[in-house]
Structure formats: C-alpha cells, structure tokens
Amino acid sequence: xxxxxxxxxxxxxxxxxxxxxxxxxxxxxxxxxxxxxxxxxxxxxxxxxxxxxxxxxxxxxxxxxxxxxxxxxxxxxxxxxxxxxxxxxxxxxxxxxxxxxxxxxxxxxxxxxxxxxxxxxxxxxxxxxxxxxxxxxxxxxxxxxxxxxxxxxxxxxxxxxxxxxxxxxxxxxxxxxxxxxxxxxxxxxxxxxxxxxxxxxxxxxxxxxxxxxxxxxxxxxxxxxxxxxxxxxxxxxxxxxxxxxxxxxxxxxxxxxxxxxxxxxxxxxxxxxxxxxxxxxxxxxxxxxxxxxxxxxxxxxxxxxxxxxxxxxxxxxxxxxxxxxxxxxxxxxxxxxxxxxxxxxxxxxxxxxxxxxxxxxxxxxxxxxxxxxxxxxxxxxxxxxxxxxxxxxxxxxxxxxxxxxxxxxxxxxxxxxx
Numbered sequence: 258x259x260x261x262x263x264x265x266x267x268x269x270x271x272x273x274x275x276x277x278x279x280x281x282x283x284x285x286x287x288x289x290x291x292x293x294x295x296x297x298x299x300x301x302x303x304x305x306x307x308x309x310x311x312x313x314x315x316x317x318x319x320x321x322x323x324x325x326x327x328x329x330x331x332x333x334x335x336x337x338x339x340x341x342x343x344x345x346x347x348x349x350x351x352x353x354x355x356x357x358x359x360x361x362x363x364x365x366x367x368x369x370x371x372x373x374x375x376x377x378x379x380x381x382x383x384x385x386x387x388x389x390x391x392x393x394x395x396x397x398x399x400x401x402x403x404x405x406x407x408x409x410x411x412x413x414x415x416x417x418x419x420x421x422x423x424x425x426x427x428x429x430x431x432x433x434x435x436x437x438x439x440x441x442x443x444x445x446x447x448x449x450x451x452x453x454x455x456x457x458x459x460x461x462x463x464x465x466x467x468x469x470x471x472x473x474x475x476x477x478x479x480x481x482x483x484x485x486x487x488x489x490x491x492x493x494x495x496x497x498x499x500x501x502x503x504x505x506x507x508x509x510x511x512x513x514x515x516x517x518x519x520x521x522x523x524x525x526x527x528x529x530x531x532x533x534x535x536x537x538x539x540x541x542x543x544x545x546x547x548x549x550x551x552x553x554x555x556x557x558x559x560x561x562x563x564x565x566x567x568x569x570x571x572x573x574x575x576x577x578x579x580x581x582x583x584x585x586x587x588x589x590x591x592x593x594x595x596x597x598x599x600x601x602x603x604x605x606x607x608x609x610x611x612x613x614x615x616x617x618x619x620x621x622x623x624x625x626x627x628x629x630x631x632x633x634x635x636x637x638x639x640x641x642x643x644x645x646x647x648x649x650x651x652x653x654x655x656x657x658x659x660x661x662x663x664x665x666x667x668x669x670x671x672x673x674x675x
Contacts (some may be wrong), residue, residue: 282625
C-alpha cells in the first residue's frame with residue numbers, strides 16, 4: 258500500500274481524504290493543514306482510521322519536501338487555493354511525489370505579468386522535464402471544471418473525424434435558504450474568476466474579452482434546469498482545450514468556458530471589480546495588511562456548511578462539435594445531480610462532491626499503475642477511456658447526448674399548382 262498526503266482539509270480536501278480511505282491501494286493518508294480542526298473531525302469520525310493529522314504549511318516547499326521524503330508520500334493532493342501551487346509543485350519535484358491539484362491560476366498570456374501566481378502553461382513549462390526525469394506525474398486542474406470536463410472533451414474529440422469547437426458549460430439553478438447571499442464554492446475564487454479577463458480561443462487564436470460582457474447568450478440545459486443566460490468566464494480549460502496540440506491538429510479552433518449566473522451575482526461581481534476588491538494582492542488598511550477579496554467575502558457562509566440549505570440541480574458538461582463520416586456531429590457529455598439528494602447521501606454539498614471525487618479516482622489509477630502518462634499535464638492529456646468508465650462508480654453520473662445533422666433528402670419537391 259502507498260501513502261498519500263492531502264494538503265488543505267476544507268470540504269474538497271475532506272471528500273478526497275474520505276474517498277482515498279476506501280481504497281485498498283492506500284495505507285497511511287496524511288491530512289495536512291495549517292489549521293487542523295476539520296482534519297481532526299474527519300479522523301475522529303472514521304472507523305479504523307488510517308488518517309494521520311499533521312500541521313503543514315503548503316507555502317514552505319523546503320519543509321514540505323522533507324516531510325514527503327520522510328513519509329514516503331506516493332501522491333500529494335493539493336486542495337489549497339492555487340497561489341500555493343508553485344510551492345507544492347517544487348516540493349513534489351524535489352521529493353519525487355506524484356501531484357494533483359484542482360485549479361491553476363486564471364490564464365494570462367505569455368509575457369503578461371500577474372502578481373504572485375502562474376497559469377497552467379507556466380507550471381507545465383517549469384516542472385514538466387523534472388517530473389519526466391523522476392518518472393512521476395502531475396495532473397493540473399483535475400477537479401470537475403476544470404478536470405472531468407477536460408476528460409469529457411478528450412473522449413468526444415477522439416470519436417470525431419474532425420472536431421471544430423469545444424464549449425464547457427456550467428449551469429446551476431440552486432437556491433440557498435436562510436442567507437441573504439451565499440456561494441456554493443470558494444467565494445474568493447468565484448469573484449476572482451468573474452473579475453478576471455476571460456481568455457478563450459477563437460479562430461485558432463487566444464483572444465480576450467470583457468468580464469461578464471463577452472459571449473453572453475441564453476442556452477438550453479437538460480431539464481429541470483432549462484434555459485439560462487451564460488457568460489464567458491476566465492477558466493483554465495477555456496484556453497487549454499483550444500490550444501492542446503492533438504485537438505488543434507484535429508481542427509479545433511474555438512474553445513470557451515461559460516457559467517450560468519444570476520443577475521445578483523453579476524451585479525455583485527461588477528461592484529467588487531469596480532472597487533478593486535476581487536484580488537488577493539495585499540494592501541494596508543489601518544496599518545494591517547489584508548487581501549481585499551478575503552475582506553469582501555469574509556462574512557459569507559462557508560460553502561461546506563451550506564449543504565442542508567441548498568435546493569436545485571447542477572449540470573456541468575462539455576459540448577464538442579465536428580464531423581463524423583461526413584456528417585455534422587455534436588456531443589454533449591455531462592454530469593447532473595440534485596443538491597439536496599447529494600447532501601443527504603454524502604454529508605457534503607454537490608459542488609464539493611463534484612470537485613473532490615475526480616481527483617480521488619486519479620489517485621487510485623496512479624496507485625494501481627493504470628495511469629501511464631508522465632510529466633506535468635492538463636487532464637485532456639490523459640487517456641479518457643478508463644476514467645470515463647470508472648467515474649460513475651465513484652459517484653459522478655455521466656450522460657451523453659449525440660446529435661447528427663443528416664444532409665437533406667434528395668426527394669423531388671412536389672410541383673406547385675398553377
């Protein structure tokens with residue numbers, strides 16, 4: 258059995274830890290955080306617990322590398338905010354641990370500086386060769402979206418002769434009871450994404466738009482969600498899927514990520530952006546250094562405590578258009594579930610479950626030796642077949658809609674009457 262380290266033990270980290278505990282291929286599972294109260298709770302409520310709670314700072318790569326080496330950590334799962342990615346990747350590269358995270362920073366083009374963080378491209382460029390040399394794997398942005406949706410894209414593209422466009426679509430009609438305003442996942446991440454420049458691929462080039470003003474359209478989602486307004490939003494897969502070389506070679510020249518957003522969320526996000534309160538860069542207020550986005554979201558309820566108050570459905574999927582056997586063909590591959598039923602089943606919110614289960618599966622496939630790729634990569638670089646087969650068994654139902662636009666029939670038209 259192999260040892261695992263989960264860094265960050267909020268909702269997503271706890272879900273990953275719980276799932277790893279059910280796998281026979283893992284022995285000791287270390288739960289690391291600077292504050293260990295949630296890890297202690299998980300350890301205490303788990304029968305025959307193999308959890309080991311440790312106080313670790315993900316921002317200290319030297320101490321982290323030492324811990325990984327001493328405890329023979331096979332895989333490190335980074336469930337912390339993305340600004341710690343370089344630190345954890347550095348530690349894993351030094352110590353020889355496989356690595357998984359759920360998000361990189363919002364994409365920025367090469368040459369454009371951004372405070373304190375790096376996008377998936379920069380991470381691949383910096384760490385790929387080291388991971389290959391050490392025969393280990395780092396899968397970036399392997400949550401739900403990004404993550405499973407990238408796998409959906411690869412699965413669909415592989416089934417087309419020509420693929421031209423990829424749209425990742427995230428729809429949610431949830432209502433949260435008992436709060437004036439609440440966010441179902443990290444509010445800091447949400448408002449940072451909504452205030453960031455949405456980069457996407459159009460006509461084969463990476464282009465930018467205006468936050469919450471670009472690619473706005475009403476789309477129809479599977480019932481009971483129906484018609485909802487969508488917005489292009491800064492997300493890793495909105496760019497990565499459109500520039501992945503095998504996809505480009507197959508004809509992909511358009512990719513985008515789109516959220517459905519309520520008018521309330523749009524208005525709040527625009528207000529925070531106008532006041533420059535949607536970023537992590539610290540500023541001094543009354544002699545104290547604070548991150549504006551932490552102040553703006555500090556009074557909101559924690560997503561992990563919302564499960565029992567949420568009603569509605571979430572649909573997250575990938576639409577791929579192209580040609581198959583000379584016929585225009587479109588796939589929509591998606592997962593969909595009920596917020597309340599998911600909370601009653603797992604004790605965690607649907608958003609947390611959707612984000613935590615895919616990386617847990619990747620951990621299992623790594624330990625079982627069924628993930629053959631080496632180096633640092635986005636999820637679309639993985640072979641999708643085994644992942645698509647096993648995601649439903651992990652608790653992520655998958656639905657596939659295929660649409661084919663047949664050419665018009667060549668029957669003679671009826672003669673018009675004079």
